[in-house]
Amino acid sequence: MSEFITRRSVLAGAGASAALTTLPISMVTLAFGGTREDFTFTYISDAHIQQIKGASFVRNWDQGLKRAVAEANLVKPESDFVIFGGDLAQLGKREELDHGAEILSKLKGKLHAVMGEHDYYLDLGDYWSKLYGPHYYSFDHKGVHFIVLNSILTSEQWTFHRWPTAEQRMLEMAGLDNPNGSPFMVGDKQRKWLANDLAKLDKKTPLVVFSHSPLQKIYKGWNFWTDDAEEVQALLAPFDSVNVIYGHVHQIQYNQIGNISFNSVMATAWPWPYPQSYAQAESHLPVLTIPMNRADPFFERDATGWQLIDIGSGRVTARYQLWDNDQRTVAFDHKAGHPVDIAYQEPTQHRLPQTHY
Amino acid sequence: MLRSTLLLAFGLAAFGATTARADEFTKTDVERYQKEFEQVAAKGRELWTSGALGTNGVACAQCHPNAANTHPETYPKFQKQLGKVTQLFEMVNWCIRNPLQGANLPPDDPRMTALVSYITFERRGVKLAPGQH
Numbered sequence: 001m002s003e004f005i006t007r008r009s010v011l012a013g014a015g016a017s018a019a020l021t022t023l024p025i026s027m028v029t030l031a032f033g034g035t036r037e038d039f040t041f042t043y044i045s046d047a048h049i050q051q052i053k054g055a056s057f058v059r060n061w062d063q064g065l066k067r068a069v070a071e072a073n074l075v076k077p078e079s080d081f082v083i084f085g086g087d088l089a090q091l092g093k094r095e096e097l098d099h100g101a102e103i104l105s106k107l108k109g110k111l112h113a114v115m116g117e118h119d120y121y122l123d124l125g126d127y128w129s130k131l132y133g134p135h136y137y138s139f140d141h142k143g144v145h146f147i148v149l150n151s152i153l154t155s156e157q158w159t160f161h162r163w164p165t166a167e168q169r170m171l172e173m174a175g176l177d178n179p180n181g182s183p184f185m186v187g188d189k190q191r192k193w194l195a196n197d198l199a200k201l202d203k204k205t206p207l208v209v210f211s212h213s214p215l216q217k218i219y220k221g222w223n224f225w226t227d228d229a230e231e232v233q234a235l236l237a238p239f240d241s242v243n244v245i246y247g248h249v250h251q252i253q254y255n256q257i258g259n260i261s262f263n264s265v266m267a268t269a270w271p272w273p274y275p276q277s278y279a280q281a282e283s284h285l286p287v288l289t290i291p292m293n294r295a296d297p298f299f300e301r302d303a304t305g306w307q308l309i310d311i312g313s314g315r316v317t318a319r320y321q322l323w324d325n326d327q328r329t330v331a332f333d334h335k336a337g338h339p340v341d342i343a344y345q346e347p348t349q350h351r352l353p354q355t356h357y
Numbered sequence: 358m359l360r361s362t363l364l365l366a367f368g369l370a371a372f373g374a375t376t377a378r379a380d381e382f383t384k385t386d387v388e389r390y391q392k393e394f395e396q397v398a399a400k401g402r403e404l405w406t407s408g409a410l411g412t413n414g415v416a417c418a419q420c421h422p423n424a425a426n427t428h429p430e431t432y433p434k435f436q437k438q439l440g441k442v443t444q445l446f447e448m449v450n451w452c453i454r455n456p457l458q459g460a461n462l463p464p465d466d467p468r469m470t471a472l473v474s475y476i477t478f479e480r481r482g483v484k485l486a487p488g489q490h
Binding site for chain 2: 060277356
């Protein structure tokens with residue numbers, strides 16, 4: 001097991017000896033399995049900022065994002081950075097992206113953004129790029145390699161040749177249950193980029209991959225799905241510690257496939273039903289997942305929220321900040337070899353509201 | 358057995374064609390009834406996904422894809438937030454008033470009939486469970 005130095009202990013050490021003020025962090029052994037500095041990052045996702053007209057926006061969705069930003073700014077010790085997990089806008093409009101970006105601009109710390117389908121299918125991510133840069137990229141932080149993928153692409157035919165206008169293309173993709181939509185994919189070009197990006201890394205480097213859609217197949221009808229998930233998983237498989245964090249599903253999910261751990265994050269806008277509550281289709285919610293409590297619509301922010309994440313155990317620990325509900329923590333159980341909910345994993349601990357129908 | 362049933366059905370159909378009587382209907386009638394329902398349910402689907410029911414452009418389908426998590430089979434039931442036994446249309450109206458920032462539809466408004474038809478159609482085959490929370 002690793003031995004961890006927390007930020008607090010690093011800072012306390014620095015205070016005790018002025019000569020060491022610049023040393024502790026740079027001297028920490030960053031290789032996985034050694035001594036390294038622990039850190040947290042904030043994850044906010046799926047704000048779906050929706051313009052009504054002119055300067056008016058749907059109040060409900062605005063409030064979710066504003067609340068997440070305000071709370072994330074109060075965390076002590078501060079997070080090292082913030083991830084926004086995609087779907088900042090509802091219909092990809094500049095007004096929506098600008099309004100959402102204005103709210104996100106109040107965040108302390110560096111923001112890394114992930115592309116969602118609601119940000120993309122109006123202008124194919126053009127305006128989003130002006131705000132947040134490339135659609136896929138990677139960065140290193142304190143010995144961990146972070147990868148941001150654009151997983152909401154789809155076939156050329158659907159993207160470029162099927163719809164008479166960009167507005168209609170956006171509307172067709174925006175309907176979660178719309179049979180005219182198309183399955184998400186990472187695509188050849190980006191998988192080649194990913195293979196190159198990974199080629200230079202030691203297999204012991206912990207990986208954290210951020211995607212909007214799950215890089216696994218749960219329910220195709222609502223695009224809880226990435227069509228080339230297996231190909232992406234195969235590229236990640238040679239690494240010792242792989243963690244995928246995704247948005248899009250607006251609900252708690254977690255899973256383990258081989259050595260890849262999966263964690264979903266909540267939306268700030270609204271919750272979604274678990275796919276098994278649609279009686280007309282089969283779906284494959286990971287059996288490990290203990291569902292979140294059924295949403296109470298009379299509490300406007302119930303079953304929405306944001307996350308505080310660390311990889312202090314060598315794997316993702318996701319602390320769900322759930323408004324109007326008990327907090328949940330999903331952490332990797334090294335004995336079991338997969339993520340577990342630390343309170344509810346035992347059947348006797350399940351609560352009635354965790355049963356969906 | 359099948360042959361005699363068919364003969365009986367044809368016999369009834371031929372008879373019904375000349376003088377309509379209570380509770381007599383043909384295969385063509387049944388198909389028409391089904392079509393009438395499907396058209397209303399399809400209208401319900403259109404309303405469900407349109408964003409036109411309220412004032413802020415929010416559509417029912419944004420939170421309830423395929424009308425999931427509406428569980429029509431459990432109504433009427435005690436709705437704890439309203440403190441009384443409630444029918445499905447009252448919850449539809451609650452959603453129209455709140456997330457959609459709109460105004461109640463009368464219970465027999467054709468749009469409400471269409472919405473309830475769509476919700477129930479998406480839940481077809483599920484056992485009735487009135488009162489279930």
